Amino acid sequence: MRRSSPLRLAAAAIVVAGGLSLAQPASATQTAVPDSRQAAFTEAAKAYGVPESVLLGVSYLESRWDTNAGKPSSSAGYGPMHLTDAAELSGGNHHAEGTEDARGDEGRPLPAPQAAPAPAEVPASLRTLEKAAQLTGASREELRGDPAANIRGGAALLADYQKALGAPLSDDPGQWYGAVARYSGAEEAEAAKFFADEVYATIESGAGRVTDDGQKVELRAAPGVRKMDGWLDKLGLRRPVRGEAECPPTVSCEWVPAPYQALPDDDYGNHDKSNRPVNQQIEYIVIHDMEGYFAPSVRLVQDPARPASWHYSVRSVDGHIAQHVKTKDVAWQAGNWYVNAKSIGIEHEGFLAEGAYWYTEAMYRSSARLVRYLAQRYQVPLDRAHIIGHDNVPGTIASTVRGMHEDPGPFWDWARYFQLLGRPLHGTGGPRTESVMILPDYDKNQPYYYGCDRKNPDADCAPHGSASVWLRTEPREDAPLVKDIGKHPTGDSLYSVYDHSARATTGQRYAVADRQGGWTAIWYLGQKAWFHNPASQPTAVPSKGLVVTPKPGLASVPVYGRAYPEAEAYPAGVPYQAISPLQYTLAAGQRYTVGLTAVGEYYRAVTLDPSNHQVIRGKQKYYQIQFGHRVMFVKAEDVVVSAT
Structure with missing residues (x-):
């Protein structure tokens, strides 16, 4: 039975989001427990003969050293070293399930339902936890849930990759370039190189932060590391064809075109030719998640009979990008024809909820570079009115509101994403400014959700960082959630991870309706909506702007x-x-x-x-x-x- 209120609410400390830049040490104002995570890296590096800087650099690019409460990433990766165990997960694909008319244009007939494709074999890059278990003797459960065991597993993998290349177990970090590239799991030489270059950039600049579970970790800067990238050629990876792909040179990218061809009954698939921005100004970049894995989703977009397409796909483990539709053309991706005609759609490998609580740093970085490139090319402002989630796209007419999608969901870290875009979210104006931007600290903001386990849809989700805050009818924790008459015409909003009816999300700006104690009310769907926003630990910041x-x-x-x-x-x-x-x-x-x-x-x-x-x-x-x-x-x- 689906619930409109939880049996318990997870309490969470909230602070203003800010984050640390790549080269910053952890803030002295943050409270950290003893540096046991740091010690785990030191011990694992020594045990397997891996330079500690290499182990720390790889882990930073995978997870930023976080544990994510032992929960898997969007590509089934666990722990600080992102050891992948996709065999334990299963999931559909919202493009295959036909839950939304991706065109969003009732000027055309609705598409015929399509059968779901056969499941594809899970690639080896999504099953590295098995190999780590063989190399270390640790159990799968230990490698998933024990950060120290997970770090040892990652170190063992790196050493194994180094030996397989015939490279020395050297103290010189530069000698490990080939092993780092292989750790990416990439099948393409360019993707492996992108991953390795990002790791080595981190090693050179250094990094420091307090992790999601309060561990202070630091990677001291080591400028001038000489990368021995000749080892890359020994991996035998394929050379992707960029072809017509429109990507910045700083990412791994290839051209995998979606078909544009005639179908029976005067139909065609699976996008529309145009001449943007000459004919239509591009106003939006829409962020999606696939609700599926990369390879099967790419196969779907290559099927002309499936009335869905998107411009780009981004892979989780290494940030590799495939472009399918030219940016001048209109992809069928957002479920709203007006938005489709004026947007570029980017799909990210992963699942909104089923076991997937976080997205890799490699994917965030690659996606942010792509969005920054596209925004500059088409003069799209880097703000949350123009860089939107699929869950921010409106229904076209009243009857389509209920069926609109919810991805990328509450676990997409918008604050981190905008930091990588070079436009960190921040407040403007004073404390009495009559509009606010939602901006909780992602790691410490852990609202209650249920529905993260498809096999047990009523089970509580484990506490985890989130970009969203709940909105209530009154300024108190036990007040009901506000209602959404479009999503729930006759019922209440739900605490389901899939239901955003009563949620506001990082970067969104709202007009202030009222204030009372540590609570702020905003105007939301025609009503006052309250969220906890104490001055000492705010979840929103002043944000000047226009209102109607x-x-x-x-x-x-x-x-x-x-x-x-x-x-x-x-x-x-x-x-x-x-x-x-x-x-x-x-x-x-x-x-x-x-x-x-x-x-x-x-x-x-x-x-x-x-x-x-x-x-x-x-x-x-x-x-x-x-x-x-x-x-x-x-x-x-x-x-x-x-x-x-």
Whole structure:
């Protein structure tokens, strides 16, 4: 039975997110227990003849030395060394399951259901824990749950890789380049090189932080390490073809095209040709997770009969990227045709909840470099109004709201991601500023969730860092969650990890509705929504900006899931796409933050021949607002804009 309230709530200390840069030592203001994690690295390095800097560097790129409470990553990796045990996990793929019309365009018929593909064999790169068990004699349970055993397992793997290459067990970190590259698990030489180069950049610059379980770990900077990258050639890895791939040179990337071809019954798959940004301005970059593994998901996007596609896929273990759709073209990825036509979609290997609580540092870094490159190329602002999750994309019309996706979910670390983007999230304005940005400390913010185990969907999730905060009807911990009439027309919001009906997430900006003690209320889905935000340990920071409220004399105004043109803008032969309001309204006296301004636009693309495609632009002006967990739109003629 699914629950609308937990049997218990996990209490968590919350502090302002800030994080440490790669080269910073751990802050003296953070409390740390004795350095047993540091000692574990020292002991394991000595036992297996691995330079300690190499062991620390590899672990940092995999996990930033965290244990993640013994829970697996998005690619089934455990512990500080990310030893992978994917044989223990199973999961579907939301592109295969057909839970959403990825096109999000009712101007075209809904796609026919597709059978799920046969499960693929799990690659060796996702089963390194087995090898570590053989090399160390430790049990699988020890390697998963005991950080010291996990670190010894990683050291044993590195030494084994070094011996297999015929390389010496040298004290010189540079001699270990080949073993580090192999540790990535990459099948491509470029991906292995990217991983190894990132490790060695960390060794050169140094790093220090307090881990998620309070361990102070430091890697002292070692500038001038001479990388013996000739060992890379001995790995026998394939050379991926970049071809037409649009990626920065600092990432591993290849071109794996999605098909564009005719199908029976005048249909075609699986994206639309366009000429962006000449015809349509790219406004968004949409962050997804695959709810599946990399290789099967890439196979799915290569099937023209599956009405879903995306521009890029990012692999977890090493950050390797595959591009499938040119950025000038429209991928069917977000479930909202207006957003699709103006966005680039990036899928990340992993699962929102089923055992997957964290994403690797390698994947975060590679993805952030790609997004930074795309944002600069297309002038997309690096903020949470433009860099959005799939879970922030609105339903197109009232009937589609319930079926919209929830990925990448509450375990995607938006603060860390924006730090890597070079745009760290921070506050602006004073303590009485009338709008705020959600910004909890990810590691210490551990809200209660259930539903992380598909085999036992009612079981509590283990406490873990999260980017989200719960929103309540009153300023107290035991108050009910606020309701979402679109997601739950007749019921309550749930504490399920899959239900964001009553959650606000890192980087999102909201207008303040009230304050009381250590609690702050924001306007959210037409109601006051309270979250705990004490001055000593805030979960939000002041954030100046524009807000909208209904024009004087209007009791309420409608909100929309897309910014389509007025009827008069459509030429003969192009069916009018109704400007259909969602089930929510913005009432007088309420305020919502503005993310961007748009003029009504519709991209008509229903044939294989792109010469028949057409962009219809009108005069209707809209504001994108942060109305709930998802962004939505209001007509400019209905509201007044002011600054906070």
